[in-house]
Amino acid sequence: MSQSYRSTRSSDAATKTFEEAIIQGLASDGGLFIPSVIPQVSSSELFEKWAKLSFQELAFEIMKLYISSDEIPEADLKDLISRSYSTFRSDDVTPLSKNVTGSDENLHVLELFHGPTYAFKDVALQFVGNLFEYFLQRHNKGLPEDQRKKITVVGATSGDTGSAAIYGLRGKKDVAVFILYPTGRISPIQEEQMTTVEDKNVQTLSVKGTFDNCQDIVKAIFGDKEFNARHNVGAVNSINWARILAQITYYFYSYFKATNGKEGKVKFVVPSGNFGDILAGYYAKKMGLPVQKLVIATNENDILDRFLKNGVYERSDDVAATLSPAMDILISSNFERLLWYLAREHVASGDDLKAGETVNNWFQELKSKGKFDVPSSLIEGAKKDFDSERVSNEETIIAIKQTYEQSVNPKHYIIDPHTAVGVFATKKQIAKDADKSINYISLSTAHPAKFTDAVNQALSTFEGYSFENDVLPEELKKLSTLEKKIKLVEKADIELVKQTIEEELVKMNV
Ligand SMILES: Cc1ncc(COP(=O)(O)O)c(C=O)c1O
Numbered sequence: 001m002s003q004s005y006r007s008t009r010s011s012d013a014a015t016k017t018f019e020e021a022i023i024q025g026l027a028s029d030g031g032l033f034i035p036s037v038i039p040q041v042s043s044s045e046l047f048e049k050w051a052k053l054s055f056q057e058l059a060f061e062i063m064k065l066y067i068s069s070d071e072i073p074e075a076d077l078k079d080l081i082s083r084s085y086s087t088f089r090s091d092d093v094t095p096l097s098k099n100v101t102g103s104d105e106n107l108h109v110l111e112l113f114h115g116p117t118y119a120f121k122d123v124a125l126q127f128v129g130n131l132f133e134y135f136l137q138r139h140n141k142g143l144p145e146d147q148r149k150k151i152t153v154v155g156a157t158s159g160d161t162g163s164a165a166i167y168g169l170r171g172k173k174d175v176a177v178f179i180l181y182p183t184g185r186i187s188p189i190q191e192e193q194m195t196t197v198e199d200k201n202v203q204t205l206s207v208k209g210t211f212d213n214c215q216d217i218v219k220a221i222f223g224d225k226e227f228n229a230r231h232n233v234g235a236v237n238s239i240n241w242a243r244i245l246a247q248i249t250y251y252f253y254s255y256f257k258a259t260n261g262k263e264g265k266v267k268f269v270v271p272s273g274n275f276g277d278i279l280a281g282y283y284a285k286k287m288g289l290p291v292q293k294l295v296i297a298t299n300e301n302d303i304l305d306r307f308l309k310n311g312v313y314e315r316s317d318d319v320a321a322t323l324s325p326a327m328d329i330l331i332s333s334n335f336e337r338l339l340w341y342l343a344r345e346h347v348a349s350g351d352d353l354k355a356g357e358t359v360n361n362w363f364q365e366l367k368s369k370g371k372f373d374v375p376s377s378l379i380e381g382a383k384k385d386f387d388s389e390r391v392s393n394e395e396t397i398i399a400i401k402q403t404y405e406q407s408v409n410p411k412h413y414i415i416d417p418h419t420a421v422g423v424f425a426t427k428k429q430i431a432k433d434a435d436k437s438i439n440y441i442s443l444s445t446a447h448p449a450k451f452t453d454a455v456n457q458a459l460s461t462f463e464g465y466s467f468e469n470d471v472l473p474e475e476l477k478k479l480s481t482l483e484k485k486i487k488l489v490e491k492a493d494i495e496l497v498k499q500t501i502e503e504e505l506v507k508m509n510v
Pocket residue numbers: 119159160161238271272273274275276277278326327418419445446
């Protein structure tokens with residue numbers, strides 16, 4: 001059982017409960033919370049029991065390994081899960097489109113975009129929203145208004161986390177939500193989704209800067225003890241462990257769908273930016289799911305691909321604006337969690353405290369020198385679980401086009417540019433492996449309607465293609481008619497953001 005949590009930068013033995021780790025979000029030493037132990041699931045449990053479960057039942061089996069029933073009784077956990085996935089448009093929650101390009105390639109697309117905001121973030125953020133509400137209601141039961149605990153959620157988004165967090169938390173009592181996004185660097189529909197929500201507990205902040213600037217500000221706010229004490233800052237980004245936990249389910253679920261419930265050869269290919277999605281696959285693998293490889297698919301912002309190739313993690317301010325903007329990220333928060341496991345195995349001889357010290361030193365070095373490098377044994381270790389592919393803008397367009405032209409199941413399948421990065425990377429793997437017995441599960445992280453320009457750039461020359469008719473759901477069509485509530489922050493500056501949040505909090509009166 002693994003129901004207590006420690007920080008990736010801690011060199012002492014103290015741990016936190018699940019509730020503390022979730023409500024606090026980021027550890028006070030700047031590290032990320034990880035479970036003290038990764039629970040193990042036997043092969044017979046997997047293939048005789050778990051393979052037959054529904055998505056919700058599987059989520060329950062997984063989550064109860066990470067959450068003590070003393071903290072959340074099993075009946076409550078089941079109810080949280082059931083409510084979180086009742087908002088999805090598919091009974092399967094995350095359906096698998098099998099053999100999209102014909103059975104020769106075994107290329108399966110895992111559709112993660114059937115939640116309220118049409119992005120994979122909904123799978124976790126519908127649950128996180130209900131979890132915050134659950135903890136707050138329990139804490140505040142019977143308390144007068146002035147003694148109620150309130151949370152101020154502060155998150156950064158490159159487009160999708162923001163709306164998924166807003167839809168998970170809109171209207172929830174005792175929660176105020178502030179989402180920072182880089183001005184001009186998200187798609188028009190993403191901006192409409194975030195800024196047309198009327199609930200008074202929600203405010204988006206359009207910040208002049210990059211996503212990395214927004215994420216740095218959010219982390220600095222978490223590190224500001226005084227601000228934190230005043231406002232109880234809560235995290236919705238994947239620095240929050242609950243985000244990763246909720247994503248583990250679809251790795252198990254899709255594996256069983258791809259192999260018809262049997263053990264088989266499976267590779268997952270994951271369009272990656274902040275490394276939260278693929279990290280959930282790493283936990284699934286370490287719990288015992290027999291996955292061959294997790295393939296990191298990056299766009300031209302390829303720090304992760306470079307790290308796996310040369311062992312240097314290097315900060316740069318040079319973020320490229322690509323056709324897959326939600327992945328325009330240079331520093332991938334969750335990579336720190338993976339580094340902790342690798343450091344423990346390859347540097348710290350299995351010692352948790354020494355692993356924390358090592359990771360802390362690396363991140364101090366990143367702050368002072370802009371980079372750190374790791375021993376080659378660590379990279380070799382990482383390569384046992386991971387592979388990586390870098391995909392250019394041109395290749396992204398090719399992948400959208402080819403999938404439209406070549407898909408048989410369904411015909412004229414339309415994918416978004418982030419999914420396209422994954423599909424192109426998958427094709428590279430298929431060509432390299434030349435092994436028809438491998439099942440490739442390519443994660444589709446957003447609905448194509450969210451990225452009009454890239455999809456039209458790829459498909460507008462095809463006769464009969466129409467974005468309005470073939471791609472855009474009715475629900476998203478009406479967004480452009482609604483009034484937008486945008487608050488501009490003229491400079492990516494922590495003091496300016498804090499001041500804006502405090503002014504807006506007064507107006508919100510949550
Ligand atoms: C559509 C889409 N695809 C892929 C990613 C990358 O996922 P992660 O940041 O978890 O690596 C994101 C953003 O996180 C996204 O919004």
